[in-house]
Amino acid sequence: MKSIKVGLIGFGTIGSGVVKILQDNQNIIKDRLGASVDVIKIADLDITTDRGVNVKPGILTTDADEVLDHPEVDVVIELIGGYEPARSFILKAIKNKKHIVTANKALLAKHGEEVFTAAGKNNVGIGFEASVGGAIPIIRSIKEAFVANRIQAIEGIMNGTANYILSKMSDGDHDFDTVLKEAQDKGYAEADPTFDIEGIDSAHKIAVLTRLAYGTPVNFDDIYVQGISGISTLDIKCAHEFGYRIKLLAISKFDGKAIDVRVHPAMIPEDKPMANVNGVLNAIMVCDDLMEENILVGHGAGSLPTGSAVVADVVEIARNMISGAQDRVPSQSFQESNVQSIPLKDMSEIEGEYFLRFWVQDKPGVLSHISGILGNHDISIESVIQRIKDDNGQGVPLVMMTHDAREKNIQAALKEINAMEEVSEQTVLIRVEK
Amino acid sequence: MKSIKVGLIGFGTIGSGVVKILQDNQNIIKDRLGASVDVIKIADLDITTDRGVNVKPGILTTDADEVLDHPEVDVVIELIGGYEPARSFILKAIKNKKHIVTANKALLAKHGEEVFTAAGKNNVGIGFEASVGGAIPIIRSIKEAFVANRIQAIEGIMNGTANYILSKMSDGDHDFDTVLKEAQDKGYAEADPTFDIEGIDSAHKIAVLTRLAYGTPVNFDDIYVQGISGISTLDIKCAHEFGYRIKLLAISKFDGKAIDVRVHPAMIPEDKPMANVNGVLNAIMVCDDLMEENILVGHGAGSLPTGSAVVADVVEIARNMISGAQDRVPSQSFQESNVQSIPLKDMSEIEGEYFLRFWVQDKPGVLSHISGILGNHDISIESVIQRIKDDNGQGVPLVMMTHDAREKNIQAALKEINAMEEVSEQTVLIRVEK
Numbered sequence: 001m002k003s004i005k006v007g008l009i010g011f012g013t014i015g016s017g018v019v020k021i022l023q024d025n026q027n028i029i030k031d032r033l034g035a036s037v038d039v040i041k042i043a044d045l046d047i048t049t050d051r052g053v054n055v056k057p058g059i060l061t062t063d064a065d066e067v068l069d070h071p072e073v074d075v076v077i078e079l080i081g082g083y084e085p086a087r088s089f090i091l092k093a094i095k096n097k098k099h100i101v102t103a104n105k106a107l108l109a110k111h112g113e114e115v116f117t118a119a120g121k122n123n124v125g126i127g128f129e130a131s132v133g134g135a136i137p138i139i140r141s142i143k144e145a146f147v148a149n150r151i152q153a154i155e156g157i158m159n160g161t162a163n164y165i166l167s168k169m170s171d172g173d174h175d176f177d178t179v180l181k182e183a184q185d186k187g188y189a190e191a192d193p194t195f196d197i198e199g200i201d202s203a204h205k206i207a208v209l210t211r212l213a214y215g216t217p218v219n220f221d222d223i224y225v226q227g228i229s230g231i232s233t234l235d236i237k238c239a240h241e242f243g244y245r246i247k248l249l250a251i252s253k254f255d256g257k258a259i260d261v262r263v264h265p266a267m268i269p270e271d272k273p274m275a276n277v278n279g280v281l282n283a284i285m286v287c288d289d290l291m292e293e294n295i296l297v298g299h300g301a302g303s304l305p306t307g308s309a310v311v312a313d314v315v316e317i318a319r320n321m322i323s324g325a326q327d328r329v330p331s332q333s334f335q336e337s338n339v340q341s342i343p344l345k346d347m348s349e350i351e352g353e354y355f356l357r358f359w360v361q362d363k364p365g366v367l368s369h370i371s372g373i374l375g376n377h378d379i380s381i382e383s384v385i386q387r388i389k390d391d392n393g394q395g396v397p398l399v400m401m402t403h404d405a406r407e408k409n410i411q412a413a414l415k416e417i418n419a420m421e422e423v424s425e426q427t428v429l430i431r432v433e434k
Numbered sequence: 435m436k437s438i439k440v441g442l443i444g445f446g447t448i449g450s451g452v453v454k455i456l457q458d459n460q461n462i463i464k465d466r467l468g469a470s471v472d473v474i475k476i477a478d479l480d481i482t483t484d485r486g487v488n489v490k491p492g493i494l495t496t497d498a499d500e501v502l503d504h505p506e507v508d509v510v511i512e513l514i515g516g517y518e519p520a521r522s523f524i525l526k527a528i529k530n531k532k533h534i535v536t537a538n539k540a541l542l543a544k545h546g547e548e549v550f551t552a553a554g555k556n557n558v559g560i561g562f563e564a565s566v567g568g569a570i571p572i573i574r575s576i577k578e579a580f581v582a583n584r585i586q587a588i589e590g591i592m593n594g595t596a597n598y599i600l601s602k603m604s605d606g607d608h609d610f611d612t613v614l615k616e617a618q619d620k621g622y623a624e625a626d627p628t629f630d631i632e633g634i635d636s637a638h639k640i641a642v643l644t645r646l647a648y649g650t651p652v653n654f655d656d657i658y659v660q661g662i663s664g665i666s667t668l669d670i671k672c673a674h675e676f677g678y679r680i681k682l683l684a685i686s687k688f689d690g691k692a693i694d695v696r697v698h699p700a701m702i703p704e705d706k707p708m709a710n711v712n713g714v715l716n717a718i719m720v721c722d723d724l725m726e727e728n729i730l731v732g733h734g735a736g737s738l739p740t741g742s743a744v745v746a747d748v749v750e751i752a753r754n755m756i757s758g759a760q761d762r763v764p765s766q767s768f769q770e771s772n773v774q775s776i777p778l779k780d781m782s783e784i785e786g787e788y789f790l791r792f793w794v795q796d797k798p799g800v801l802s803h804i805s806g807i808l809g810n811h812d813i814s815i816e817s818v819i820q821r822i823k824d825d826n827g828q829g830v831p832l833v834m835m836t837h838d839a840r841e842k843n844i845q846a847a848l849k850e851i852n853a854m855e856e857v858s859e860q861t862v863l864i865r866v867e868k
Contacts, residue, residue: 029581148463215465271710
């Protein structure tokens with residue numbers, strides 16, 4: 001039986017998951033692939049910590065070059081994450097004609113152009129299903145299942161940590177800091193949770209998907225990113241009053257001319273499937289001209305879910321090697337010659353409904369003053385809640401949903417409103433996504 | 435630019451969708467595939483009805499052999515459905531070394547063995563993504579994304595007509611017959627809706643998925659099938675009282691020894707994503723040892739959604755042809771030599787919670803009598819609702835949820851209970867799936 005030889009760089013959570021899967025499930029992989037997948041070298045700076053999996057002596061090394069230069073390695077799996085040295089390792093592996101499997105969304109979001117071009121030039125495959133949505137087969141689906149479809153939008157809950165925190169805040173009456181602490185204790189959030197809760201991780205992922213969906217490079221720094229650290233339990237309560245749930249969404253929409261890419265908390269009607277995707281689960285929706293919507297829900301992180309996506313990519317490369325396929329599916333979904341730069345839409349131009357939570361002094365005329373300012377900026381109000389009692393001594397909450405409005409107008413109106421004497425705190429704005 | 439030549443048999447709803455997609459979206463397909471896909475022959479008994487798409491003169495024929503024997507046709511798409519003549523057409527095409535794409539779940543459920551074996555022997559590809567879940571990429575996901583995973587269960591809403599009817603019954607207070615009539619008027623249900631509402635279509639689909647998930651042939655006639663025509667608005671109301679929604683589920687579970695395959699209405703907790711998959715949408719959940727659960731939601735039927743799955747399969751075959759791949763992914767997911775017969779579990783052996791709705795005379799002692807019989811059969815009651823007022827002159831409803839119980843015991847108890855003098859109608863049983 002043919003053996004596909006794998007070298008692994010990064011023996012952390014996902015890396016040890018990959019090794020465990022290749023050991024525990026080797027029979028079922030052989031039954032399906034008709035070949036075996038064998039890890040012959042593992043590089044990590046720490047090769048002494050017990051990862052709960054047995055590896056043959058001599059396989060472990062602290063020198064990545066022992067993987068990258070190994071003459072028998074067919075596929076290099078990169079699981080150290082971050083920009084460097086991951087970038088250099090991958091580029092060197094490609095130069096050495098190794099196929100690549102990676103879960104590195106940050107690298108692909110920032111340096112995708114360089115990596116994909118190098119892979120194309122050197123005729124090696126690059127699998128990165130694990131970089132977005134863990135076990136959710138979103139990349140494979142965009143590249144293969146939706147190949148005939150003009151994708152119009154991708155929207156999703158792409159960060160399990162943020163979704164866990166928002167779900168917990170929705171379930172009970174716990175505030176952000178308490179739930180974050182609990183998530184850290186349970187291992188759902190990192191010691192430094194910035195990337196997850198401030199939306200940067202989600203932005204990396206939507207950058208990767210945008211490239212595949214529309215065949216365009218994306219300048220990562222141009223993506224509008226807002227995290228969830230400003231969401232209070234009061235906002236969640238108000239959302240519920242209006243029939244919504246708050247989720248951290250990564251959004252990428254294409255109107256045929258420009259792309260609207262952004263990450264921010266959003267209100268979703270609570271009878272939609274995505275509103276009921278809770279805890280550490282992720283969900284990604286693809287809308288296009290043919291199938292309206294397809295939603296994929298699953299575990300977006302974790303050793304085994306993400307590990308299974310890595311192994312599936314290795315098997316895909318193995319199948320290409322065994323069947324003699326060359327250049328079967330372009331790594332960027334579009335043929336390289338058809339990847340064209342599409343402009344990003346400016347955030348100020350987007351339109352939609354808005355949830356606004358003001359903090360105002362409880363006296364007559366305030367509502368009229370605020371709604372006057374909104375009206376002057378062409379913003380009409382769909383409904384108002386004043387009954388929520390939450391006086392913190394500095395005022396009471398005044399909550400509104402608007403009809404469709406322009407982001408530019410909303411921002412201009414809020415600037416005026418925030419300057420009002422009767423408004424005691426910065427207004428909270430949450431965009432509505434139906 | 436290379437051209438892949440396609441012959442189509444069956445120019446109905448899906449067939450015309452396929453032709454429309456290949457025309458309207460030819461540019462995006464070329465941008466991704468790097469080749470064109472061209473329909474060069476279409477066979478249908480009716481070649482005069484306007485399908486809303488333009489086809490070149492001379493392409494249409496009433497003679498399927500003109501497609502099957504056409505020397506230039508690379509891929510035959512079969513979209514006539516049913517057993518014959520679809521089976522003969524496909525076998526002839528395979529003999530003529532044409533690759534096959536089909537949406538025919540009935541044929542694959544009943545004659546899968548014959549078709550897959552023939553395709554393997556003749557070294558042709560067979561794509562059937564469109565046979566289950568329309569636009570939902572479930573088959574591709576099982577064969578490729580979950581290739582390293584030991585699948586333990588597949589559960590899903592696989593029939594849009596049945597889901598539309600149940601959703602409408604849940605929304606309003608409309609009974610089955612009224613909603614079915616409305617579904618027929620809207621084109622969501624066929625004039626003869628038996629296959630959809632009696633669960634046969636769902637059984638075809640779960641048979642196809644079972645084969646792929648566990649690598650086993652399935653004797654279609656051994657699958658337990660129960661439809662939704664016995665579900666009343668009262669059951670839906672009661673389900674809601676207990677915090678559930680009723681869905682027609684297709685289920686396939688594997689405990690490592692035997693497979694439990696069945697189709698029946700089931701209660702799902704209403705806070706689960708699948709409980710909120712409404713209307714004509716389908717949803718399919720895959721559970722395994724690595725990723726816990728993955729749920730795919732989308733349009734399970736319709737000209738363009740299903741057509742897009744057909745075209746994706748044609749593109750997959752085109753990619754194999756262009757890249758020189760041979761036998762890349764086995765058509766049955768497992769290598770043919772590893773497909774082994776796994777026994778089906780007898781329905782009487784399954785265990786779970788049950789919803790029971792009795793119709794009883796409103797007099798003292800009835801509850802005690804019924805619960806006594808249940809107790810004698812080792813069935814313990816989790817909760818009871820007697821407050822629902824729906825006296826039809828012949829009695830009142832008495833509704834229960836049980837703890838985990840055996841199907842065998844439930845059936846034996848119901849036999850006794852249905853024979854009681856105070857019980858005026860056959861008891862309704864709905865299984866609970868958590």
